[in-house]
Amino acid sequence: MGALVSAAQRPDCGAVSTFVGTTRVDESSGASVEYLEYEAYRPMADRKLEEIGAEILDRWDVRHVSIVHRLGRVDPGEASVAIVVASPRRGPAFEASRYAIERIKEIVPIWKREVWSDGYVWVGSQVGTRT
Amino acid sequence: MVKVLLFGAAADAAGTRQLELRLDNAGTLHDLWPLLESQHPGLSPMRDTLAFAVNGEYARMDDRVSPGDEVAVLPPVSGG
Numbered sequence: 664m665g666a667l668v669s670a671a672q673r674p675d676c677g678a679v680s681t682f683v684g685t686t687r688v689d690e691s692s693g694a695s696v697e698y699l700e701y702e703a704y705r706p707m708a709d710r711k712l713e714e715i716g717a718e719i720l721d722r723w724d725v726r727h728v729s730i731v732h733r734l735g736r737v738d739p740g741e742a743s744v745a746i747v748v749a750s751p752r753r754g755p756a757f758e759a760s761r762y763a764i765e766r767i768k769e770i771v772p773i774w775k776r777e778v779w780s781d782g783y784v785w786v787g788s789q790v791g792t793r794t
Numbered sequence: 795m796v797k798v799l800l801f802g803a804a805a806d807a808a809g810t811r812q813l814e815l816r817l818d819n820a821g822t823l824h825d826l827w828p829l830l831e832s833q834h835p836g837l838s839p840m841r842d843t844l845a846f847a848v849n850g851e852y853a854r855m856d857d858r859v860s861p862g863d864e865v866a867v868l869p870p871v872s873g874g
Contacts, residue, residue: 684874701873704801704866707850708873732873744874764874772847772866773873774802787872788803788843 667747671727676749680756682764684744686737688777696777701734701743704772708732711771715763719748722762723755730763732773743775796859798830802869804844808834820860823853830867843870 664683671679688696716728727749737743746763750756767773776783782793795814805811815829823846831838846853847866859865 702801703873704799704847704850704868707847707866710850768871768874770852770871771873772801772868772871774869775872776802785803785806785869785872787870788840790803790806790840792806 664742664745667729667731667745671729671747671749673726673749676726676751676756678751678753678756679747679749680753680760681748682744682746682760683742684764686739686741686743688739696739696779698739698778699737699743699775700778700783701732701737701773701775703732703734703774708772712767715766715771718766719759719763723750723759724752725750725755725759728759728763730767732767732771734773795861796826797864799864799866801867802872804837804840804867804869807836807840808867809836810834817859817861820858822856823848823859823865824855826859826865827855837867840869844868845870 686699712730719725719728725748729747732744746760748756748759776785784791784793796817798813798815800808800811845868849864
């Protein structure tokens with residue numbers, strides 16, 4: 664994260680906004696989420712992330728965007744996605760980072776499943792092996 | 795042949811992550827679906843939730859599919 668922020672700092676920008684999505688687990692009685700596992704359709708997912716970056720550069724006065732999404736196992740409370748946006752002004756930086764996470768959840772072919780002690784559930788499809 | 799990739803809950807429902815469907819002439823995704831469904835009926839209940847991509851780009855059911863194309867079956871995305 665520190666490296667992503669350093670890479671975004673530029674003399675023509677007065678704002679670097681960061682968004683870090685972390686894995687939240689909602690406990691329910693009797694079982695708990697042990698970890699989350701992400702899978703992606705690559706290279707389409709990489710291309711969709713690039714498209715989101717291009718949309719941001721097109722819509723706001725933003726000079727730098729980086730988006731990183733983890734795949735594979737991510738433990739509860741860990742970072743799963745990081746978005747770093749640099750802009751001359753804070754308004755566009757905040758707006759663009761919000762836009763990035765919303766678009767990721769709309770169009771990037773990445774799926775997560777919650778692995779519980781008694782099976783797993785695909786988030787979004789709400790189906791899996793838990794009984 | 796058309797290469798079909800399945801992800802997430804769709805891979806579970808089909809029991810496979812990759813398969814090939816015989817398609818001799820160009821058709822649409824709409825034409826391809828019954829072939830897929832007949833081999834993997836587990837996909838039927840999630841039909842309305844699925845999106846499709848052809849050669850790595852989102853596609854509509856009336857978009858063309860030709861032999862050699864790669865079709866991806868995409869359940870609702872849940873990144874972030």
